[in-house]
Amino acid sequence: MTCDEFIPIAAEMQAHWWAFPIPASALDQYAADLADLPAENVAAAVAAHAAAGAERPPTAGQIRRRVAELELDAPSWDDARTALVAWRRGADRRRAAADAWECPRGECDGDLLVQVDERTARPCKCTAAYVRALRGLDELPALVGEFIGDGHATFSEICKFLDEENTTLEAQVRGRWREFIDRVISSRVLAALPEGSALRRLEAARQEDDSRRERHSEPRRLDMLSLVSGKAA
Numbered sequence: 001m002t003c004d005e006f007i008p009i010a011a012e013m014q015a016h017w018w019a020f021p022i023p024a025s026a027l028d029q030y031a032a033d034l035a036d037l038p039a040e041n042v043a044a045a046v047a048a049h050a051a052a053g054a055e056r057p058p059t060a061g062q063i064r065r066r067v068a069e070l071e072l073d074a075p076s077w078d079d080a081r082t083a084l085v086a087w088r089r090g091a092d093r094r095r096a097a098a099d100a101w102e103c104p105r106g107e108c109d110g111d112l113l114v115q116v117d118e119r120t121a122r123p124c125k126c127t128a129a130y131v132r133a134l135r136g137l138d139e140l141p142a143l144v145g146e147f148i149g150d151g152h153a154t155f156s157e158i159c160k161f162l163d164e165e166n167t168t169l170e171a172q173v174r175g176r177w178r179e180f181i182d183r184v185i186s187s188r189v190l191a192a193l194p195e196g197s198a199l200r201r202l203e204a205a206r207q208e209d210d211s212r213r214e215r216h217s218e219p220r221r222l223d224m225l226s227l228v229s230g231k232a233a
């Protein structure tokens with residue numbers, strides 16, 4: 001995006017957040033900080049920021065984050081949940097298919113073992129495909145599959161909140177989903193920043209700070225949980 005391309009976007013910002021005039025020097029800074037992004041993405045990001053009810057015009061960093069967010073287009077929790085319901089329902093079918101496993105390589109008898117000699121057997125190379133078919137993560141939207149595959153929520157947790165309508169557990173998993181998506185967006189923001197730029201160093205430092213704070217807040221979150229459950233008991 002060039003400085004000229006930013007002028008109409010800045011005018012939009014000015015019209016929306018009229019209480020926060022953008023000085024001329026800031027125009028150049030915005031244009032410099034967002035130079036590598038297409039103008040239409042910047043315009044869309046500013047519109048999304050306004051639509052989200054932000055009370056102040058976005059900083060260049062916030063625009064970058066919105067751009068990454070729009071590009072990622074992650075499913076909402078409701079959509080992720082709907083996909084998980086279907087995935088959960090498919091578990092019996094996948095189990096049955098796994099029980100009748102036929103080696104796609106024709107190397108084992110479906111027992112995932114290849115006889116080397118009379119005494120020894122080695123795992124068949126089809127094992128990874130077997131596990132993949134059994135887990136069925138390919139049946140989920142890519143990000144939801146990644147969320148489960150990375151272990152942010154276990155199969156039994158998913159079953160528990162779906163089957164028992166355990167809203168407390170669902171709120172926890174939803175929180176982890178939100179954090180997971182935030183981290184994916186952050187890493188996309190970082191990856192999109194020009195190599196070796198000052199902005200990239202700043203963003204990397206900021207993310208390092210965030211993850212340190214997250215690690216520190218972990219025990220507090222656990223304490224809160226035990227307090228809550230202590231009160232309930």
Ligand SMILES: [Zn+2]
Pocket residue numbers: 103104105106107108109110112113124125126127
């Ligand atoms: Zn095999």
